[in-house]
Amino acid sequence: MSKLLWQVFVVVIVLLGWFAGNHFNVFNRDVIPPMTDVAYQFIAAWARPEFLPAIWSTLSDALMGIFFAAVLAVPLGLLIGSLRAVEIATRTLLDFGRAFPVVALLPIFVLLIGANSAMKIVTIAIACFFPILLQTIYGVRRQEPVIVDTVRSFRIPHHLRFFRVLLPSALPYIATGIRIAATVSILVAVGTEVIMPVPGVGRQISVASINDEVALAFAYVIYAGFLGVILTTLWEIAEERMLPWARRTR
Amino acid sequence: MIRPKLQTVKTHENGDGVASKAPPMVVRDLSKSYGSIEVISGLNMHVDPGEIICIVGPSGVGKTTLLRSLSGLMPPTSGSVSVGGKVITQPLEEIGIVFQDYRGSLMPWMRTLENVAFPLQGRGIGKAEREQRAQECLDTVGLSDAGQKYPWELSGGMQQRVAIARALAYDAHILLMDEPFGSLDAQTRLGLEDLVLDLRSRLKISVIVVTHDIDEAVYLADRVVVLAGKPASVVDNVDVDLGMNRDQIKTKSDPRFVEYRNRVLSEIMRVRD
Ligand SMILES: Nc1ncnc2c1ncn2[C@@H]1O[C@H](COP(=O)(O)OP(=O)(O)OP(=O)(O)O)[C@@H](O)[C@H]1O
Numbered sequence: 130m131s132k133l134l135w136q137v138f139v140v141v142i143v144l145l146g147w148f149a150g151n152h153f154n155v156f157n158r159d160v161i162p163p164m165t166d167v168a169y170q171f172i173a174a175w176a177r178p179e180f181l182p183a184i185w186s187t188l189s190d191a192l193m194g195i196f197f198a199a200v201l202a203v204p205l206g207l208l209i210g211s212l213r214a215v216e217i218a219t220r221t222l223l224d225f226g227r228a229f230p231v232v233a234l235l236p237i238f239v240l241l242i243g244a245n246s247a248m249k250i251v252t253i254a255i256a257c258f259f260p261i262l263l264q265t266i267y268g269v270r271r272q273e274p275v276i277v278d279t280v281r282s283f284r285i286p287h288h289l290r291f292f293r294v295l296l297p298s299a300l301p302y303i304a305t306g307i308r309i310a311a312t313v314s315i316l317v318a319v320g321t322e323v324i325m326p327v328p329g330v331g332r333q334i335s336v337a338s339i340n341d342e343v344a345l346a347f348a349y350v351i352y353a354g355f356l357g358v359i360l361t362t363l364w365e366i367a368e369e370r371m372l373p374w375a376r377r378t379r
Numbered sequence: 380m381i382r383p384k385l386q387t388v389k390t391h392e393n394g395d396g397v398a399s400k401a402p403p404m405v406v407r408d409l410s411k412s413y414g415s416i417e418v419i420s421g422l423n424m425h426v427d428p429g430e431i432i433c434i435v436g437p438s439g440v441g442k443t444t445l446l447r448s449l450s451g452l453m454p455p456t457s458g459s460v461s462v463g464g465k466v467i468t469q470p471l472e473e474i475g476i477v478f479q480d481y482r483g484s485l486m487p488w489m490r491t492l493e494n495v496a497f498p499l500q501g502r503g504i505g506k507a508e509r510e511q512r513a514q515e516c517l518d519t520v521g522l523s524d525a526g527q528k529y530p531w532e533l534s535g536g537m538q539q540r541v542a543i544a545r546a547l548a549y550d551a552h553i554l555l556m557d558e559p560f561g562s563l564d565a566q567t568r569l570g571l572e573d574l575v576l577d578l579r580s581r582l583k584i585s586v587i588v589v590t591h592d593i594d595e596a597v598y599l600a601d602r603v604v605v606l607a608g609k610p611a612s613v614v615d616n617v618d619v620d621l622g623m624n625r626d627q628i629k630t631k632s633d634p635r636f637v638e639y640r641n642r643v644l645s646e647i648m649r650v651r652d
């Protein structure tokens with residue numbers, strides 16, 4: 130409870146600072162619009178016909194991107210993680226992939242796929258693929274030595290070991306990978322929409338700034354942030370439900 | 380309680396005339412090195428059917444190393460461990476292990492009953508029979524009602540009993556325990572010591588317990604094996620002649636108990652100096 134209180138407190142302080150900054154003309158109004166204007170646009174945005182479709186477009190494409198990334202990365206991660214030689218052989222490649230700036234490939238994707246939702250989903254999926262893959266591999270590799278001894282001493286056969294020991298013990302790590310992917314997905318979705326003419330919250334941000342509606346652009350930026358927070362929070366709740374044991378034992 | 384048997388096993392007679400299902404274990408000239416460092420050298424010992432052996436020795440002497448070799452988890456560098464006349468090269472069905480880190484050895488994603496039944500699944504035993512046997516073994520360790528709980532919902536002592544139940548369900552005739560009660564409070568510890576004595580007399584299994592606690596070693600053991608030296612070997616075998624029925628208060632105040640304890644203690648002190 131007191132944790133929540135502190136979090137609210139910090140938000141209030143930031144908002145007050147913002148308000149004061151504008152009030153005493155510390156901030157340039159063209160760069161940082163008054164908090165009250167942004168607050169107004171934040172609410173008024175709901176009346177705009179393009180608002181909900183934009184939110185939905187960003188959210189649904191982000192979810193699709195995570196979904197495709199997970200469908201590919203989890204099985205591949207389980208495979209790579211359980212074969213030591215493969216894990217070592219692919220290490221450099223994976224480190225490279227993790228650090229690769231996917232957004233730099235956008236012009237190529239546009240040429241290949243066109244400026245549409247499909248292109249956005251592909252970009253998100255690629256960006257989400259690596260955190261999920263790496264977490265899955267890590268989860269499979271990170272077996273507790275006592276569990277390894279237990280499995281050996283009770284002569285557990287390979288298929289049982291995979292499905293009842295390796296997989297469950299990797300699940301919390303896979304879940305972490307997806308949690309990271311949830312944040313990444315919104316970042317990449319909005320980034321793509323800002324740069325490329327594809328629908329979504331990012332698109333509205335760039336349209337608003339072109340029209341000099343800085344406060345509206347700010348309101349959309351805050352909504353984009355909220356999308357990331359909501360997605361992560363929902364996933365954490367789901368995680369707590371599906372893997373009740375994970376948090377208690379770590 | 381009648382324990383269901385997986386296979387018919389020859390019974391073995393030990394010196395006291397107790398019919399035990401446990402095969403005898405014999406360790407011959409066992410040596411173990413990690414790299415160039417020899418930890419155990421030329422160690423000989425034997426465990427008769429139905430015996431409780433306690434292995435004591437200072438920290439780092441090689442007790443865990445020895446227990447892992449006895450279990451077949453780790454091959455010795457030279458020498459051999461044989462069970463029922465056969466040299467072991469990998470973990471056996473007859474041997475159950477209770478690890479020192481019982482918290483870590485139970486799978487947190489399985490309920491207690493599943494944890495106990497899981498090793499039986501690997502043997503191709505059907506679900507109904509698995510669960511029935513697991514339940515019986517939970518009954519044996521006094522945890523009849525804990526089957527549907529997760530390990531992390533249980534106290535340390537209960538988790539340790541689950542680990543014991545799992546080894547029993549696996550039909551272990553030889554139970555290896557590595558400092559099994561080290562991190563438990565005194566009361567729980569005494570209760571589990573009596574559980575071990577009780578299991579031995581009911582199920583006629585052999586038990587090998589590694590412990591730091593000399594009182595515990597003498598209280599539990601038919602024989603205390605004292606390990607010492609670098610590299611380690613057996614420096615003393617103390618036969619503890621206190622009978623099968625022991626009592627935490629009566630036995631521990633028995634003058635013979637005190638005598639055994641002092642002998643083991645002086646053995647350890649002598650080597651330490
Ligand atoms: N995997 C290993 N690689 C190298 N050395 C090891 C390894 N395991 C144990 N040792 C060394 O072997 C010696 C014996 O270790 P062991 O764990 O068997 O001792 P222990 O008697 O069980 O000690 P404790 O009572 O503290 O548990 C120690 O000096 C330890 O450092």
Ligand SMILES: [Mg+2]
Nearest residue numbers: 442443444557
């Ligand atoms: Mg040890």
